[in-house]
Amino acid sequence: MKTTNRQLQKKQTKEALLRTAYEVFSERGIMNTRMSDIAQAAGVSHGTVFAHFQTQEMLITKVVETYGGKIALRTHELAGSCEHMKEILSAHLAGIMEFEPFYTRLVIENRLLAPAARDVWVSVQSSISFHFSQVAGREIQSGRSINLPTHLLFNIWVGLVHYYLANGDLFAPEGNVIKRYGETLVENYMKLIQTDHRTRGRQG
Amino acid sequence: MKTCISCGMPMTKPSDYPLADESKDYCIYCARPDGSMQSYPEKLEGTTEFLIRTQGLDKEAAHQIAIRTLSKLPAWKGKENNIE
Numbered sequence A: 001m002k003t004t005n006r007q008l009q010k011k012q013t014k015e016a017l018l019r020t021a022y023e024v025f026s027e028r029g030i031m032n033t034r035m036s037d038i039a040q041a042a043g044v045s046h047g048t049v050f051a052h053f054q055t056q057e058m059l060i061t062k063v064v065e066t067y068g069g070k071i072a073l074r075t076h077e078l079a080g081s082c083e084h085m086k087e088i089l090s091a092h093l094a095g096i097m098e099f100e101p102f103y104t105r106l107v108i109e110n111r112l113l114a115p116a117a118r119d120v121w122v123s124v125q126s127s128i129s130f131h132f133s134q135v136a137g138r139e140i141q142s143g144r145s146i147n148l149p150t151h152l153l154f155n156i157w158v159g160l161v162h163y164y165l166a167n168g169d170l171f172a173p174e175g176n177v178i179k180r181y182g183e184t185l186v187e188n189y190m191k192l193i194q195t196d197h198r199t200r201g202r203q204g
Numbered sequence B: 001m002k003t004c005i006s007c008g009m010p011m012t013k014p015s016d017y018p019l020a021d022e023s024k025d026y027c028i029y030c031a032r033p034d035g036s037m038q039s040y041p042e043k044l045e046g047t048t049e050f051l052i053r054t055q056g057l058d059k060e061a062a063h064q065i066a067i068r069t070l071s072k073l074p075a076w077k078g079k080e081n082n083i084e
C-alpha cells in the first residue's frame, strides 16, 4: 500500500505545516508573516509549503479554519453545561485563554482576512453567542439580568474582552491578558447587568 | 463524536439529537418539531435569524455569511452557487 503511506506522509507534513504556521502567526501576526518565514520555521523548502498551499491566502484560510474550529469546539464544550451568566463568561474566557496569542491575532486582524477566514471568525463568535443567548434569555426571564436585547448584552461583553486583548501590549505586556484581567472583567460585567444585588451579596 | 451534517454542531449527548434519536445525523436545532430535518430554505433563514438575534449583524451581511457557512457543511454542499 505505497499510495496510502505516501498519502499519510503528505497529510502529516500538511498538519505539521499548519501547526508551525499557527505558532508563527500567534507570535508575529498573520499578515506580517510570509510563506518563507513558515518554511524556515518548519525547516522545509519554500517549494514544500507551496506544494501544500498554493497561495498565502489559502494557507492563512486553512490555518484559521483549523484552529478557529478547535477554538469553537472547545468553547462549545466549556460553555455547554453552564447554568448561569457568570459561569458562561468564565467558560468563554477559559476557552480563549487556551489559544490566547492566536485568538488575539484574530481579534486584531480578522477584518483584513479573506471572506472564508472571516466567516470562521463569525463561527467562533457563534459558538459562544449560542450558549450566551440561551442563558441570557433565562436570566432576563427570571429577573436576574437587566432587559437588553441579547445581541447588545453579548456585544458589550465581547467588546470589552476584545478591547483588552487587542491592546494587550498596554494592559498586560507580559502577554497574559485573560489571566490578569479575566476575573475583574467577569465581576464588573456582572455588576453591570445584574438586577438583584442583595441576592448576589448573600450568594457571595 | 458525530457533528451535525446541517449546522456542524458537535453532538455529544442524547438531548443534542432530534427526539433523542442518536441514529440521526443532524441535531435538534436542525430538526422540525416532528423530528425530520429542516429544508435548506428553513435552515438558511434560521441561521440568518440566529446571527441577527445573538450578534446583532446586519440582515444582508448575516444572510451572506449564512449562505457561505452552510455551503461548507455536508448536507448543503453546492448550495452556494447562487452567490458566485
Ligand SMILES: [Zn+2]
Pocket: B004, B005, B006, B007, B008, B009, B026, B027, B028, B029, B030
Ligand atoms: Zn444542526
